[in-house]
Amino acid sequence: MKAWLPLLLRLALVVLLVAFVTSPGWFEPLLKPLTENNAPVIYNQGSLLTLTLLHLRIVLIATVAATIVAVALAILVTRPAGAEFLPLSRSLVNIGQTFPPVAVLALAVPAVGFGEKPTLIALFLYGLLPIFENALTGLTTLPANVVEAARGAGMTGWQRLTKVELPLSAPIILGGIRLSVVISLATATIGSTVAAKTLGEVIIAGLLSNNLAFILQGGLIVAALAVLIYDGLSAIERYAARRMGREAE
Amino acid sequence: MPDGPTGEGVNIRFDKLGVVIAAIAAYAAFLAPFATFRANRIVPGQARSILEALPATAGPLLMAIVIVAALIALFRTPLMLRLAASVVALAALALLVGVAGTFLTPAGNTFARVSPASGFWILVFAFTLLLADVLTRLSLSPRDRVAVLVAAAVAIGLLLVSGAWNDLSILKEYANRADSFWAEGSKHVTLALGSLLAAVVVGLPLGILCHRVQRLRAGVLNVLNIIQTIPSIALFGLLIAPLGWVATHVPGAAALGIRGIGTAPAFVALFLYSLLPVVANTVVGLAGVPRAANDAARGMGMTDRQRLFGVEFPLAFPVILTGIRIVLVQNIGLATIAALIGGGGFGVFVFQGVGQTAMDLVLLGAVPTVALAFAAAIILDAVIEMTATKRRVETA
Numbered sequence: 001m002k003a004w005l006p007l008l009l010r011l012a013l014v015v016l017l018v019a020f021v022t023s024p025g026w027f028e029p030l031l032k033p034l035t036e037n038n039a040p041v042i043y044n045q046g047s048l049l050t051l052t053l054l055h056l057r058i059v060l061i062a063t064v065a066a067t068i069v070a071v072a073l074a075i076l077v078t079r080p081a082g083a084e085f086l087p088l089s090r091s092l093v094n095i096g097q098t099f100p101p102v103a104v105l106a107l108a109v110p111a112v113g114f115g116e117k118p119t120l121i122a123l124f125l126y127g128l129l130p131i132f133e134n135a136l137t138g139l140t141t142l143p144a145n146v147v148e149a150a151r152g153a154g155m156t157g158w159q160r161l162t163k164v165e166l167p168l169s170a171p172i173i174l175g176g177i178r179l180s181v182v183i184s185l186a187t188a189t190i191g192s193t194v195a196a197k198t199l200g201e202v203i204i205a206g207l208l209s210n211n212l213a214f215i216l217q218g219g220l221i222v223a224a225l226a227v228l229i230y231d232g233l234s235a236i237e238r239y240a241a242r243r244m245g246r247e248a249e
Numbered sequence: 250m251p252d253g254p255t256g257e258g259v260n261i262r263f264d265k266l267g268v269v270i271a272a273i274a275a276y277a278a279f280l281a282p283f284a285t286f287r288a289n290r291i292v293p294g295q296a297r298s299i300l301e302a303l304p305a306t307a308g309p310l311l312m313a314i315v316i317v318a319a320l321i322a323l324f325r326t327p328l329m330l331r332l333a334a335s336v337v338a339l340a341a342l343a344l345l346v347g348v349a350g351t352f353l354t355p356a357g358n359t360f361a362r363v364s365p366a367s368g369f370w371i372l373v374f375a376f377t378l379l380l381a382d383v384l385t386r387l388s389l390s391p392r393d394r395v396a397v398l399v400a401a402a403v404a405i406g407l408l409l410v411s412g413a414w415n416d417l418s419i420l421k422e423y424a425n426r427a428d429s430f431w432a433e434g435s436k437h438v439t440l441a442l443g444s445l446l447a448a449v450v451v452g453l454p455l456g457i458l459c460h461r462v463q464r465l466r467a468g469v470l471n472v473l474n475i476i477q478t479i480p481s482i483a484l485f486g487l488l489i490a491p492l493g494w495v496a497t498h499v500p501g502a503a504a505l506g507i508r509g510i511g512t513a514p515a516f517v518a519l520f521l522y523s524l525l526p527v528v529a530n531t532v533v534g535l536a537g538v539p540r541a542a543n544d545a546a547r548g549m550g551m552t553d554r555q556r557l558f559g560v561e562f563p564l565a566f567p568v569i570l571t572g573i574r575i576v577l578v579q580n581i582g583l584a585t586i587a588a589l590i591g592g593g594g595f596g597v598f599v600f601q602g603v604g605q606t607a608m609d610l611v612l613l614g615a616v617p618t619v620a621l622a623f624a625a626a627i628i629l630d631a632v633i634e635m636t637a638t639k640r641r642v643e644t645a
Contacts, residue, residue, distance in 0.1 A: 034490075084265045087385045088378070094630075095381070098622040100582025103615035106599045110608040111367075182478060189480040190586070194603060203483045207589055212490050219483025226478035 010231060017224045021049045024217070031213040041213050043202045052221060055198040058116060058191070059184045062123035067177055070128045074135035075161065090136070096129050101187045109194055119191030119198070126187060127180040134176025138169025171241035178233035185226045189218070266382055267322040273375040274319040278312065281368030284349045289360040290418065290607050296366060302349040314341045315372060322379050328386060335380035342372055343408060350416030362418035364609055391631035398627050418609040419616070426598075426613070434617060436512065437594035440587055441580040441621075444516050448523030448576060453569070455524070456531025457557065466532065473525035481583055484521065485590045488514035515592030519583055523576040530572025534565030567637040574629035581622040585614065 020027055024042040031041045042048070076082040077089050101122055108118035142165055150164045192200030199218045206214025282296030283303075299315075300308040318338035321330055350363045384397065414420050423430055459466040476484075492513050538561045546560045588596030598614030601607075 082265075088266060088382045091381055091385045092378075094626070095623065098578050098582075098619070098626045100585055100618055100622060102582065102585040102596065102599060103619050106603055106611045106615055109603065109606075109611070186478065186480040189482055193589070193600065200480070200482060203480065203486060204589075207482070207486050212487070215483055215486035215489075219479055219487060222483065223475070223479045227475060230478070 010228065013224055013228060017221065017228070020217070021052045021221065024048050031217065034212040034216060036210075039209065039211050039213075043205065043214055043217065045205065046197075046201065048199075048202070048217070048221070051197060051199050051201060052225070055185075055188055055200075055222070056225070058119055058123065058188050058196065058198060059181060062120050062184055063127055063177065063181050066124050066127035066180060067131055067173075069124075070131035070176075071135050071173060074132055074139055078136070078139045079157070089132070093129050093133055093136075096125070099125075101126055102190055102193075105187075105190060105194055114195040116191075116196045118194050119188060119196035122191070123184045123187055127184050130179040130183070131173065131176040134179075135169065135173045138172035139165055142168055168244055171237050171244060174233060174237040174240060178230060178237065181233065182226050182230050185222055185229070189222055262325040263323060264325050266378070267324065270375050270379050271319040271323040273378075274315055274322075274372060277368045277371035277375065278315045278319075281371055282366040283368045284346070284353060285364050285366040286353050287362045287364075287418075290362050290422075290609065291605065294362075294364070294366075297349075297353065299368070302353060303345060304348065304352050307345055307348055307352075311341055311345050314338055318376065318379075328383055331379060332383045332387075335376045335383060338376040339373065339380065340404075342369065342376070343405075344413060347408070347413035347415075347417060350414065350418075354416050362421065362609065363416060364418040391634040395628060395631045398624060402624070419612045422598075422607070422609045422613045429597075430613070433593050433595055433597050436592075437581075437584050437587075437596075437618070438621070440512065440515055440519060440584045440592065440594055441577065444519035444523055445573065445576050445580055447516075447520045448527050449573065451520075452524050452527030453531055456528040456569075457535065459528060459532050460535040470525075470529060470532070473528060476521050477525050481518065481522070481586050482589060484518045485514055485586060485592075488517050489590060492517065511591045512587070512593060514590055515584070515587035515594075519580050519587075522583060523580060526572040526575040526579075527569070530569050530575075531565065534568030534572075535561055537568060538564045567633055570629070570633045570636060574626065574633060577625045577629060578622050581618060581625060585618055 028041045035041055043051075073089065077086045104122040104125055105118055108121040112118055112121065146164060146168065147160065150160045155163065188196070188198045189200030189203055191198050192204050199222050202218030202221075203215050206212065206216075206218065278299060283299040283301075284297045285294035286297055287294040299311055302308070303311060315338060318334040321334040326334075346365050346369055349365075353363045354361050384394075389397065408414055409420075415424075455469065459469050479487075496513075542560055542564060543556065546556045551559060584592075584594045585596030585599055587594045588600050595614040595618045599611050599618075600614075602610030602612075602614065
């Protein structure tokens with residue numbers, strides 16, 4: 001009985017989330033006590049479903065771009081030709097992580113203007129770091145005997161990379177992507193301070209009009225998305241790790 | 250074979266990173282604007298190149314310095330020469346951007362704004378990259394890294410005090426808000442450090458408890474993990490109601506400064522975010538204590554308490570410190586969001602600036618935040634490395 005309980009909980013969360021973003025009206029009585037002076041209970045300046053999809057789209061685009069760039073960079077600095085860049089890239093990642101997301105967001109505005117673009121840039125830059133770090137860990141901690149065996153079998157550098165090194169590092173790289181997605185989901189809400197269309201809009205509208213129901217619905221949708229996506233990616237990671245015989249982090 | 254930049258004919262060798270740095274610097278020096286001039290603080294600016302933005306002698310001088318430094322970076326040159334080139338180039342940029350401010354501002358005009366433009370920032374980036382590469386290759390000891398940080402801070406402090414940058418727009422924004430700048434700054438630091446302190450006071454015992462009581466561990470860590478997924482602006486907002494209730498219903502709470510909006514919800518939110526890294530790292534640190542050390546301590550007849558404070562805790566300390574480093578850097582960044590709920594901090598300037606599309610005001614909030622987070626990371630990394638090597642020497 002215990003084995004299917006977590007699965008059931010997740011399914012319930014998915015159903016609840018879908019029900020909430022598609023017909024938020026059903027939940028009005030639940031949130032009603034949180035509002036004062038007959039303020040609207042459900043966000044009324046746009047559909048929650050559209051905002052949720054836009055939110056997910058921004059995170060998806062930023063994460064895909066960040067994954068491609070971060071993995072490519074990690075591959076580059078772990079090849080003999082790029083080895084010179086390895087120590088520097090490590091320090092850059094350390095430095096980069098000290099930049100607060102709000103600062104990145106605000107500083108991107110003068111370069112690209114308000115709206116989705118600064119948010120995409122901030123999410124991309126912020127998402128790079130965990131993926132790059134994990135890809136680096138994955139590619140530099142490969143079991144030496146496997147790499148040697150691949151070389152002994154006469155594989156070219158490209159074959160070793162695509163058939164041995166990348167598949168073996170996949171679980172660790174996926175771990176980085178998972179971290180990056182969860183950070184991005186939360187950071188995207190801050191994007192609404194520079195007029196990006198995300199669920200942050202709902203929260204900020206709540207903050208401005210002192211409407212707790214708005215803050216709660218925006219926050220809970222993002223949190224539920226994060227928990228579900230985190231869970232899903234963890235499952236994929238465990239599957240990849242089992243296939244590769246490596247322990248996921 | 251001569252190792253210098255002028256190695257004869259075929260012996261010239263390029264530095265791979267140097268090629269990148271030289272390319273970036275060349276673009277920034279020749280194609281990108283060095284400074285932006287605006288008739289007042291919110292109109293669109295006009296770009297000025299290095300030669301246009303600086304007086305007749307200073308412009309070509311800066312060009313020459315940039316070109317020489319880029320050439321030193323381009324070829325394989327001794328580390329010390331590269332270090333000197335990056336420091337000289339950065340110092341020249343820092344000094345001359347102030348000169349550009351004075352040169353471009355018409356005398357007596359208090360509305361005009363001059364700010365560093367993309368070319369300046371890209372040049373700073375390129376030579377910081379060179380400096381970072383040299384410092385990484387020198388593999389400095391933790392103490393030396395902190396010394397470099399202090400030297401950089403003193404240099405920037407001197408430039409600020411000397412008034413060399415007074416004609417730059419970010420300092421004009423500062424001059425208009427000098428009092429509130431320091432007030433918000435101290436609020437920012439109090440928020441970040443205070444919530445860290447509270448998280449350590451609560452998180453350490455909680456982590457020790459989780460380490461000792463297996464059943465508690467998964468539950469506590471799961472709850473803390475879920476708190477991390479709540480977006481910061483929502484968590485800040487959600488705490489307004491309960492704290493407002495406490496302020497009106499618990500006698501004495503309001504007198505302590507607990508209110509629905511303002512610093513209190515920001516403090517509690519930062520505290521909640523800080524708990525996970527502290528608790529999780531305490532658990533991981535304690536779990537990593539070698540069994541042999543624990544067995545030896547038990548064999549010596551140490552009590553549980555003696556073992557905790559005499560053996561386990563010191564051995565786990567570097568890992569716990571890593572958690573504290575994560576929290577501090579994260580808190581300094583997150584404290585900017587407190588401004589959205591009236592909690593103060595440097596975020597006040599960031600969000601005001603975004604609202605007024607006055608980017609210099611954004612910088613006034615963002616630059617100190619980044620500097621604080623950066624300094625905190627370097628100092629704590631150095632401390633972690635020092636404690637970790639000390640333990641290793643002691644246990645070896």
